[in-house]
Amino acid sequence: MTDDPKFKRFYVDWWNIRKSTVYALIGIVVLGVSFALAVNYASKNNWFAQTQDVDFPKDAARIVSFEGEVRITRAATRETILVTKETFVAAGDTIQTQAD
Numbered sequence: 802m803t804d805d806p807k808f809k810r811f812y813v814d815w816w817n818i819r820k821s822t823v824y825a826l827i828g829i830v831v832l833g834v835s836f837a838l839a840v841n842y843a844s845k846n847n848w849f850a851q852t853q854d855v856d857f858p859k860d861a862a863r864i865v866s867f868e869g870e871v872r873i874t875r876a877a878t879r880e881t882i883l884v885t886k887e888t889f890v891a892a893g894d895t896i897q898t899q900a901d
Contacts, residue, residue: 861889870899 857863864871864884871884876893890896 857889858891861891864888864890872897872899 864886867884872881873884873888873890874881874895874897876891876895881897882888884896
């Protein structure tokens with residue numbers, strides 16, 4: 802009769818490591834790297850960015866970036882509105898920036 806150990810083991814210096822522990826660690830590393838690559842791919846391709854469903858007029862400009870309080874006075878109605886991401890600027894509109 803042979804005395805085989807119950808579990809296959811790796812011996813690193815004085816540590817006694819089971820083979821299943823090594824496989825579990827490799828699996829966790831592979832899953833972690835896969836998840837990190839998937840999140841990186843999704844963020845580079847704008848999967849997390851909201852899509853703009855607002856229809857802009859053809860002859861209008863979209864405001865891409867703004868800081869602080871920005872207002873637009875519409876040329877047609879003289880209405881003053883606060884700028885948001887869905888706001889567009891038409892010909893003749895006046896853009897006003899407020900004091901910071």
